[in-house]
Amino acid sequence: MVGRGELTDKAWERIAPLLPSNGKGRRWRDHRQVINGILWKLRTGAPWRDVPERYGPWKTCHERLRIWTMDGTWARILDEAVAKDDAAGELEWVLSVDSTSIRAHQHAAGAPKKGAALIRSRPSLWPGSAFGRSRGGLTSKIHLAVDGAGLPISIILTEGQAGGNPQLLPLLEQISVARQGPGRPRVTPQAVLADKAYSHPSTRAALGARRIRFTSPERSDQVARRKAKGSAGGRPPAFDEEEYKRRNLVERCFNRYKQFRDLATRYAKRAAYYTSEVIIASIILRLK
Template sequence: MGRGELTDKAWTRIEPLLPPVESGGRRWRDHRQVINAILWKLRTGAPWRDLPERYGPWKTAHERLRIWTADGTWQRILDHVIVKDDSVGNVEWTFSIDSSNVRAHQHSAGARKKGCTTEWVEHLALDGEALGRSRGGLTSKIHLAVDGRGLPMSVILTPGQAGDNPQLLPLLDQVAVGRDGPGRPRKRPGRVLADKAYSHPSTRTALRHRKIAFTSPERSDQIARRAAKGSRGGRPPAFDTGLYADRNVVERCFNRLKQFRALATRYAKRAAYYRTEIIIAAIVLWLRTGLQDTA
């Protein structure tokens, strides 16, 4: 086993979720070898064509990434490891939310207009492949929700110039942690921690309707607007600095994700594949933590 490759325990966890090696009259190249090839690509950020020979043909690894992106295999693996971790009471249902901009390499531009089929892939394609142009060049923005330990629960990809606040509710809508047994999936955290970018009255109202506690400092313009109304402005929203200090877990999660060099700089032309790379890195973080907790 090389550095950064799947451990035996991690492989045992995800192997049952993958298609049979022999199916439809054809035999797939060993799944573990291909996944290790993808992990090498994520860790180094190198071009596909530079894949070491021990991982097999680079086209095989890239094709497996494409196929399992289209059929949702990567997302199912992430959902599975979260469910298994939650079944032993490890998921901490205080979420922290934030975003991070990522510089896009010049090779990430120029994707064809067609070629993807799934609904959410088409949405990303219609959104200009989640590439935005500013004075700093091409950028994408990762919007992330993490649990109390700083492990990814949901991710959204937008162009770099997109605002943060409009993505808070969609991030929460993506969360659906199934039970390791009967029962409906859990979709609602107990509390959300976020910075001033998410401190909008409409957001506070929406979370209040969902019965989700919200901890976020007010922006100065909101404070001034309320003060100008006098008694009609109402009381300021409750804010606990002790709880807010725990929001740093989302920043630490971004740091851990960007240790994968292919995530720190975006090289993928397709936003769908770049999002999949984030999902794969999230799977690795969950497996590392979950296997340590059960060791």
Template sequence: MVGRHELTDAAWARIEPLLPATGGRGGRWRDHRQVINGILWQAKTGVPWRDLPERYGPWKTVHERLRKWTADGTWDRILTQVVVKDDAVSVVEWTISVDSSSVRAHQHAAGARKKGAAATRSRRFAVDGEALGRSRGGLTSKIHLAVDGRGLPLSVLCTPGQAGDNPQLLPLLDGIRVPRVGPGRPRKRPDHLIADKAYSHPSTRRALRRRGIAHTIPEKRDQRAHRRSRGSAGGRPPKFDRDRYKQRNVVERCFNRLKQFRALATRYAKRAAYYRATLLLVSAVLWLRA
């Protein structure tokens, strides 16, 4: 019987072929499904790893599997292949919405070591080391998210909480890679991009035009005033479709679904790579549920 928050039989059938078969040196790992269910349970409840229920096996085994599969990119492959399965039947809606959301970091999230494989992985997928920053809200991280037209995650980045949204837009788009089931290059370019005023900058609009990406981004008031003050040299106002802009709410709804998992709503993980890995697993679960 499948427990609450655990993988269904259909979801497991999609994930199982993407996982390593053995633990190396001729040994066998503890049941993969049991371990992933343990990771999901911890993500949903946000409890310390040592308090993991016995039905999921030793907590050290579950956490070690999270660490190993973060290092070898297993979680990225799972999300990519889940999206591929859907795109093969034209389910992915290529009107992309982007936004960010701040996450309060628990005091236990600070103090990670600066050396080792986990630190290297964190630097690769997080800006500024372990993606922790201090502001008036305390210790925070920020999730940058790109979702398809149904509000399902395609690309995830983590930065310190005080980091701006606009500099992460192009790296976020670069993270979208949906391989074809047959021959052909992975698809990366959306049909349309929707974003709020935080991404309104002339250099960003020029970069999107160079990539051939149509976009709907409202113009900031000061940018509009500056353009008008220059007269004809300021150029035409950017095109803005109010009706299309209303579709941006899908990214807000996605954040709401992700933050139903308490370990994502509050960051407890010291390593940005482990926090992002949990984001990827939960994102894959959202695709499988859809």
């Protein structure tokens, strides 16, 4: 019987073939049992030592998270889930982009600076902690692109004070959806929807050069600057109000992320491990 918040049989059938087989040495504890332990931790936000015994030793759950972060297993599972949705025609290539700040718990601070863990696959290499300091304390920021169904397709973690617009192109550059048959991976969306924080002439030019339709309202200062130039300021950029209404899909995805208490407040010391937790939650959302 599947417990609350655990992998369903359907999700396990999708994940199981993508997991590493037993290597040298002792046989690994059952993958499904351990992943359910990791999901329990993500859902509750409890300390690792409080993971129930039915999921095996807590150290095994944490070590599996670490190993599969280092070798890119979590990222590969998400990539495969996205590719299968695309092959089935269920991935709509109109992306919504935004970012959200995450407060860090005091227990997340204090990771050693030497020997920092790295993610060796997408999304990028993230050494150390990726913490930003503000009046409210330590914060991190999740930058996210979701497809037309509001499901995650690209993720980046930065310091809390990092702006969203500089991460837009890196988010898009991470996208590489493999074909189920012959052909190159798909890397270019049809359109990108974003709020005013992403409305910059350089962003519009970069997406236009890639032939990506960009829907974002102009900021008031940009409107004033354009009008001050008169006819030399050019026409206002195209803006489809009806299409822009779909931008809230990314906000809904953030709300679903934060139902995992371990994501709503960051407890992980390492940016690599917290990013993997976001990726695991993304996998669960895609496989539901």
